[in-house]
Amino acid sequence: MRLTVAVLFAAAALSAGACHARTADGAGSGNGAGSGSGDGPVETRPPEGNGQKPAFAGQTRAPGVHSKTAYQTSVVVGGLDHPWALQFLPDGKMLVTERPGRLRIIGADDKLSAPIAGVPAVEAKAQGGLQDIALDPNFAKNHTLYFTYLEPRAEGSGIAVGRAVLDEAGGKLDAVKTIFRAEPGYTDDKNVGSRVVVGRDGNLFVTIGDRFELKDKAQTLDNDLGKVIRITPEGAPAKGNPFLGRKGARPEIWSYGHRNQESAAINPADGRLWTVEHGARGGDEVNRPDPGKNYGWPVITYGIDYSGMPVGQGITQHAGMEQPLYYWDPVIAPSGMAFYEGPLFPEWKGNLLVGGLRGQHVARLVLNGTKVVGEERLLTELKKRIRDVRVGPDGAVYVLTDEKDGSVVRVTPR
Numbered sequence: 001m002r003l004t005v006a007v008l009f010a011a012a013a014l015s016a017g018a019c020h021a022r023t024a025d026g027a028g029s030g031n032g033a034g035s036g037s038g039d040g041p042v043e044t045r046p047p048e049g050n051g052q053k054p055a056f057a058g059q060t061r062a063p064g065v066h067s068k069t070a071y072q073t074s075v076v077v078g079g080l081d082h083p084w085a086l087q088f089l090p091d092g093k094m095l096v097t098e099r100p101g102r103l104r105i106i107g108a109d110d111k112l113s114a115p116i117a118g119v120p121a122v123e124a125k126a127q128g129g130l131q132d133i134a135l136d137p138n139f140a141k142n143h144t145l146y147f148t149y150l151e152p153r154a155e156g157s158g159i160a161v162g163r164a165v166l167d168e169a170g171g172k173l174d175a176v177k178t179i180f181r182a183e184p185g186y187t188d189d190k191n192v193g194s195r196v197v198v199g200r201d202g203n204l205f206v207t208i209g210d211r212f213e214l215k216d217k218a219q220t221l222d223n224d225l226g227k228v229i230r231i232t233p234e235g236a237p238a239k240g241n242p243f244l245g246r247k248g249a250r251p252e253i254w255s256y257g258h259r260n261q262e263s264a265a266i267n268p269a270d271g272r273l274w275t276v277e278h279g280a281r282g283g284d285e286v287n288r289p290d291p292g293k294n295y296g297w298p299v300i301t302y303g304i305d306y307s308g309m310p311v312g313q314g315i316t317q318h319a320g321m322e323q324p325l326y327y328w329d330p331v332i333a334p335s336g337m338a339f340y341e342g343p344l345f346p347e348w349k350g351n352l353l354v355g356g357l358r359g360q361h362v363a364r365l366v367l368n369g370t371k372v373v374g375e376e377r378l379l380t381e382l383k384k385r386i387r388d389v390r391v392g393p394d395g396a397v398y399v400l401t402d403e404k405d406g407s408v409v410r411v412t413p414r
């Protein structure tokens with residue numbers, strides 16, 4: 001196993017070196033000291049987790065790679081208030097959520113609609129509000145969509161999943177129904193999650209954050225915090241879930257031991273759910289959550305706590321707990337991602353594009369199966385926190401920039 005990894009790693013380093021030589025434009029020359037036959041990793045700062053070792057070669061700081069295709073960016077719309085998620089309609093229009101509780105459509109003419117009526121009340125505070133949005137596989141016929149939001153509750157707030165029918169001409173949502181409520185609610189609004197993606201079987205994967213102070217709940221199965229859940233379009237636990245029928249375990253749970261996953265997507269190559277989660281100081285992770293498995297938080301993690309102290313016992317490995325496929329230390333603060341497919345950037349095919357908030361870039365991860373074999377930082381020149389990343393039907397990459405004056409930015413070859 002280790003030999004195979006080492007060979008892949010070396011091969012990637014060689015190809016990265018070749019790529020760089022062909023580029024010959026100096027792009028990315030500031031990405032760190034080159035070493036041997038390949039480029040050094042894009043991250044050159046020391047890790048926060050002093051003395052921590054990756055569990056396998058290539059688990060962090062993959063060799064730096066450089067795109068040969070030069071790109072350009074243009075602002076599609078600006079003036080958005082904390083935009084959180086972007087979703088393409090079948091006709092090429094876009095839906096965009098704003099965290100304070102607004103849903104809008106961006107037309108083919110790049111014009112921003114008035115807010116769509118009918119969005120339920122959201123707890124728009126700290127990291128919470130209206131969050132992600134996904135389309136039903138039969139949207140073209142049934143106009144049904146799903147969304148996640150932080151729902152105000154007597155005990156504080158909790159992530160909920162809504163379903164509705166979009167009446168585009170009427171500028172409103174019809175048949176709005178809350179199909180799932182994550183339990184328990186809580187008063188603090190940090191680490192809420194949440195992303196929703198539709199699996200190939202039509203069931204919904206939803207990521208639920210650990211709610212920060214409640215992080216230990218990520219390790220117990222009697223609640224939804226720090227979990228991936230899998231539900232039917234009606235909100236019921238999906239058939240085949242790993243804890244169906246287990247006493248004391250919630251039947252909607254798919255995987256557990258997660259911190260705050262603000263990125264989720266189905267990989268077109270394997271049809272599987274992939275997620276990226278925020279670490280504390282260090283320890284952002286790429287995972288491909290398997291049913292019933294424990295992803296370790298807060299027992300194992302890379303990096304350290306915000307206080308500078310270790311998280312728990314400061315260990316990074318434990319029997320029965322899964323290792324991330326890849327991790328970043330220091331953090332990029334990941335939110336929103338997409339697997340690239342499309343005609344405009346053939347060299348990015350199958351790559352994972354992950355938005356970085358604190359990182360202020362899009363991390364392009366080159367994959368070989370579940371191994372990350374190369375990393376590039378795109379869009380650093382925007383100097384913006386990136387909240388979401390999507391690929392349009394035209395093959396262009398679209399990103400949302402975060403905060404008060406957020407934008408939708410289109411990325412196309414130059």
Ligand SMILES: [Ca+2]
Nearest residue numbers: 285295296297
């Ligand atoms: Ca983990």
